[in-house]
Amino acid sequence: MRDADSSVIKMPKPLPDIIKTYKSAKIWAGSSGMDHTGLKVHRGDYITILAKGTINVWPAKGKEYAYGPKALLVFLLGDNDYPVRRYKGPELIEVKEDGGIYLGYRGSEINPSGRPLKPLHFNDDVGSFSVDIIVWKKNDPKLMTKLLEEASLVQPKDGDLKDIVQEFRWRSGGYLALQEKTTEVEKIKKELSIVETKQISEIKKEEKNDAVPPKEEEVQGIKDSDKEKATEDLTEKLQKALQALKELEDTKKKLSEREEKEAQLLARLESMERERSIQSKNLPVIAVAYPNDGISVDSEHVSLYGVAEHEKGISKFEIFINNKPVSLKDSRGLQIIPRDRKRIEFSERIHLREGPNTISIAVQGTEGLTSQKTIFIRLAKKQEKVYAVVIGIDKYKNLPPLKYAVNDAREFYRYLTEVNRVPKDHVWLLLDEEATLDKLRRTLGTLLRRSAGKEDTVIIFLAGHGATETDASSPDGDGLEKYILPINADPMDLYSSAMPMSEVARIFQRISSERLVFIGDTCYSGASGGRTILAGGTRATVSGTFLERLSQGKGRVILTASDANEVSVEKDELGHGVFTYYLLEGLRGKADVDGDGVITVDEVYRYVSAKVPQATGQDQHPVRKGEATGQIILGVVK
Structure with a gap:
């Protein structure tokens, strides 16, 4: 699954007040199991899922096995929401468990925990679903329906969206509206009958038997001269009510027919899966x-x-x-x-x-x-070892704090030591107070240099603030020096309190390892916001040449969260920097596109290059610099 290039509806910006959060996603055929959408919900939230598109689950048999979302789309709401639920249409759903929202398709091929039963059955599927997920701030079907109706007016030629809005209107309040409209019609008919026959004297009798009688004052005192006018008004009112009732009944009939058709499609799909199962039993x-x-x-x-x-x-x-x-x-x-x-x-x-x-x-x-x-x-390569330095800083002494840099570093450290089984005495973890300028220099320039040999792999991970400062001697051609900022960095005196990239480049050259990977969830853009600091009012176009300098030498690869003039951002809903969130997701298996069980630098770069721009509205693009002989392996999928 990936973020959608085109959503089901064109959601206005900023989001309307009734919406808590919103996301569009694309589910591509061939993706087995359940994928995290990146959205998190809480018990008591209300959500609506809108979906359109088709996926052919047996293309060899032709177009007859191309199904829509109601036949195939499944979802989980919350981390313990088992088993998977079938998408029934654009309804209002109350969340029962805290956690993420997960999407998948072919529910009969997915076990209750969300894992595919027969992954190979997904390989030949073709097509995709566009999916919008709306998390509402409050349960107000009228406002929700109004929002979707207004969105459909912006896309008048989209017949699928028109049907979706009509169905949501019905599911969110249609049954109640039908009942109310039926009662209203009966009431008007009774009023009209009383006016036409002047059966005023019978009103009190009818009140005893009628659950919703007309008020006596509404019909008492009607003169012959007023009878025609009252009859005309009531007749017109009745016609409008009957027309509205007919539209509601037509909608109900249409939805019933659609649900019957969907039931037939599901039965057909189950029959197809049985046929495949029978075939598989005859295989060697x-x-x-x-x-x-x-x-x-x-x-x-x-x-x-x-x-x-x-x-x-x-x-x-x-x-x-x-x-x-x-x-x-x-x-x-x-x-x-x-x-x-x-x-x-x-x-x-x-x-x-x-x-x-x-x-x-x-x-x-x-x-x-x-x-x-x-x-x-x-x-495994003989005598190959992994050494790493992991740095994360939130609580800067002289700079605005960050929220999730320490969490980024801690999770990356946990990945190295618990998932990849890198010995803890091979990994230096520097968080907040530990990440002083002296300790950074000693760890990178002395301890790491002494430990890592030529055949070893070195990984350096940094999450924190970056900064630029005017420097006419900069070899990058932009008149700026770039800095890594330790916990005690002074933005008014970066020269003596921070680590310039020129020094980092020299440290890299001193390390003998021929496989060195620097991963930085930080930025040096000089733009406001994110993990970057303006020093001395500096705001200029930053050259990416400094990344080329860092990657000079055999086996040096630099992977950064954003391009030179972009901001590296954090998101509360992810609890991480966006780049680190998808970096970890890729390392844990999502980036293993060839399925060989190992994650290389190239694979994880391709993964974050697709995910990060989508998650940031194309505002952030990871960058890779440097080359290595052969593939550098960052992790093994368990």
Whole structure:
């Protein structure tokens, strides 16, 4: 899932008072499981989900398996909102659990916790859904309906939106309106009958039996001369009420027909899944006894053990290592050539390359049905170590505080030590009071330099304020020096109280490691707001050349939260800097697009480059500088 390029409705800016928060997202076919939208809700909140689009869940069968959101879209409201809910339309939903909002599709293929039951079933799907999520400040169906109606007027040619608004109007108050309008029609008819027959004397009798009788003063004293006028007015009033009633009944009928059609689509979808399941039962079966998927080994060779079976017979059996075929031989040294055998036991010695490896076993039955099983193994580089310095500063002594820089650093430290299992004595964590200028210099320039060898990987993470100051000698051509600001930085004296990027560049050159990654959730734009400070009134166009300087040297890669003239922002709803939030999300698995179980610098950069601009309205764009020989691995997906 990603933020939508085009929303269902064009929401006015600033957001109307009735809306607490709002987000548009795009759900693309092929995305299995439930994805976090980035929105958080609380128990008692009211939300509305608007969705349109189609996804074809079996394109090989043609367009007949292209379904809309009501057949496929599912969601979770809150972190403990299990099982997943089916999207029924633009209704008003009360939140029962605190937590995030998650979206997915194909509910029959997702287990109650939100994980896909059969991920491969999603691979061939095509299409997408556009989804708008509105969190309301209060439960007021009239104001909500009015807002959506006004939004639809801006998009008069959007038939889907017109239907969505009409359905929301009905779901939020239609049943009550129908009941009230029916009562109103009956009341007008009774008033009209009394006026026409002058049955004034019967009013008190009718009051005893009528739950909503006309008031006596409304019909008493009607003269013959007034009878015609009263009849005319009541007739006109009745016609309007009947017309409104007809429109409500037509809407009810239309929605009933639509719900019946959706029920048929769901039944058809379930039938399709059963058909797929039956087909899968007829596929060849592959079982691997060793190695387990996702393990890391130290030896260049691994023994692959397993068995392949098919009740109709096996006509073709192949093993691939990193997409290259393996020459297969049995225990006697003879090449394995299947001849309608129903069972093949395999035992192969596989040569691995350094880093991630893919082993695939492909089996074809005599009827042409094919199965494939893939496992991922990582060959760890011998004597390779990881060293890291993690810095986060919120409570500056002489500068405006930040909210989430310390949280960013703490979570990145936790990722390194708990998820990636980097030894804690290999990681220096400097938070707030620990992040003085002296400690920064000693940790980066002395401790890190002494510890990290040529074969080791060095990661430096910084979350905090950045600043620029006029300096005619700057080699970047913009007349500005850029600084990392420690806890005790003085904005009026950066030269003696902060660490200039020229010094950081020298420190990087002194470190012998040939794989050094600097990750900075900070900025140097000179613009107002975010994680940047104006020193001495400086406001100028900042050159990105200083990032080139930092990345000089073999294996130096710089990854920053924003471009040179942009602001790196924090968001309360994320509890992080936007860049760090998506950096961590990518490292925990979302960036692993090739599914090899490891996250490289290139993968995480591609991920944050897509997510951060979408989350900031295109105001912030991460930057990558520098090159390395081979891939630099930042993490392993567990």
